[in-house]
Amino acid sequence: MEYTVQKLASLAGVSSRTLRYYDEIGLLKPARVTSSGYRIYGQAEVDCLQQILFYRELGLGLEDIKEIITDPAFNAQKALTEHRKKLLEKREQLNQLIANVEKTIAHSEGRTEMSDKEKFEGFKKKTIDENEKNFGEEIREKYGSDTVDLSNAKFLKMTQKQYEEVTALAEQVTKTLTEAMKTADPAGELGQKAAGLHKKWLTYYWNEYSKEAHAGLARMYVEDERFKSYYDKGQLGTAEFLRDAILIYTGFKQ
Template sequence: MEYNTHELSRLAGISARTLRYYDEIGLLRPCRTAESGYRFYGEKEVELLQQILFYRERGLELGTIQEIICQPDFDILEALDGHLSALIQQKERLDTLIQTVKLTIATMKGESKMDDTMKFEAFKNDLVDKNEQTYGKEIREKYGDEEVNSYNQKILGLSEKEYEQFRDLETAIRKRLEEAVRSGIKPESEAGRETAFLHRDWLSYTWKKYSPRMHKSLTDMYVLDERFKDYYDREVKGCADFLMRAVKYWIED
């Protein structure tokens, strides 16, 4: 069965404009285009659109999705298994957060008791699970299972105070990066030095042993991998590049 643009947009719950944009960027081509200019999509295109929407729901950018589904060996069944696994993990994270909120409410009402460790346990588990889901494959290939497992254990082992400091430092780094880029400050400046060392301190909360070489390698990934880049460039474009250059200039081996 074939669908024209408007029929498929209604079926998928997205706009016809989105489908046309996917065609323009080469993400989802119609199976044929009539002389009138109408686009038509067949069974294969419908299946690919479903995959695109699954990946979008998981937070991947269009460029990353295109790299995945355009690979010659892309396997839809394997991709569906991956989606199922990711969604189950997401459900487990949400269930844990829901239970934490319920227990907190009960504690505030005097119906239960919750120690400070339990208040932050769900957030630490959520952070580890999200990192694994989004970056796990790449960072395990790059740094090895032992290094990544150590990172996860350090996150989970952070005290309440350490966890708050870790997240506050993360926020401070992003704020400094955005201010520097907006102001046109160079990475070789004093602001660049301070940001590079703050980033080093932030990594030290989770790394078993800090390494300048690994620090520089990681910031390379911030620029080369769209998911990392999007995290730092979410509000102001150029933050990931600023951080990478500041670290390379100021962090000595």
């Protein structure tokens, strides 16, 4: 397949000026140029552009990118794995930021106090590095460096004590839920307490909590027999009740 500037540009979601600029700085030359001076890109250029955009997304400068992809010892395979790792780190940073925003919202609602120092957490990448320092090494030794990431660390660090906690929590959820069912009001205090406990329980297993995922799970509890039957074991309609409580808790329903 052959592409003109515009064609390739719209395919990749960049401007034609960008492609001309990349040509200008020698980052991405067209496969050939017609007698009238038109730039024509081929398959190899498509793949190369993809690589470039990957690196650009990571915040690398174009000069650095050029060095990387023109390196004769450049290993595309390895670069991609490296890539993926960095993206995961970036997502982790984003999660920190989201947590920070949520904390700030809570703060502005007057629920919690924040020190000046806390207010800037999540902006500094340091936090991730520190985490790595704390957990990374020992696990790396055990399992090899490739399989290590923060989520992993979270699970492997789950001690016997935490296991007991999570079991107790699961019991508490069921108990609160039974009580709440009597009120028949998922928006009520007990219903919301059950939803909150359920969230707490979830965070033992998920490394990123999001309201969306929580709400999605709640719906799954009703939609899917395998979950529904568990919750409805005690009393019919419990799965629906829990779903409604969580949907209200997460703000997807009032």
